[in-house]
Amino acid sequence: QVQLRESGPGLVKPSETLSLTCTVSGGSVSSATSVWSWIRQPPGKGLEFIGYIYHIGSTNYSPSLRSRVTISVDTSKNQFSLKLSSVTAADTAVYYCAKGGDRADYWGQGTLVTVSS
């Protein structure tokens, strides 16, 4: 059973970079055909796809966030990460990591990141 857990600061200042890590257990981020995603949900709102990364490191980002997003994978730690630069209050959300690109079948519990000075 794959398990994912998000970690990182819960509070980020405007214009700074949001950085989150997802630790995977019960599976390997480097397994063939594996894909790993980030999805977010502003408080009281719907789900927004951020992007995903293949086990080999190639990525696909939402066009609306592409200029600010970087997703990377660290096979030595069995983790993948999200960086979102130049954040504003509009980036306040629960951030989820998930297994799968086009179909997220395992999710982390989510972590709330608030952008505020």
Add this chain to the structure above:
Amino acid sequence: DIQMTQSPSSLSASVGDRVTITCRASQSISSYLNWYQQKPGRAPKLLIYVASSLQSGVPSRFSGSGSGTDFTLTISSLQPEDFATYYCQQSYSAPFTFGPGTKVDIK
């Protein structure tokens, strides 16, 4: 980006009711459509993928249908644990956009 809409945005139903939620895509997505269930404070849970395939462990009272631009999620007999928000997601082309959600609450 492919835009997804859902109707209704919310509905009230009783235990035992048959519930149908509709999802529409802004262009044809073949059968590349997922359904998720989300309860308050919890991560979404995958229910159905490629329009009609039931995810492992999901009760058979959940079913999905449709292709092209129009899809439905049906709960054949609503149970107390089914009160939640349901989202559709197209998996035809990235970004894999979600619908705005349908909240199912107790009548």
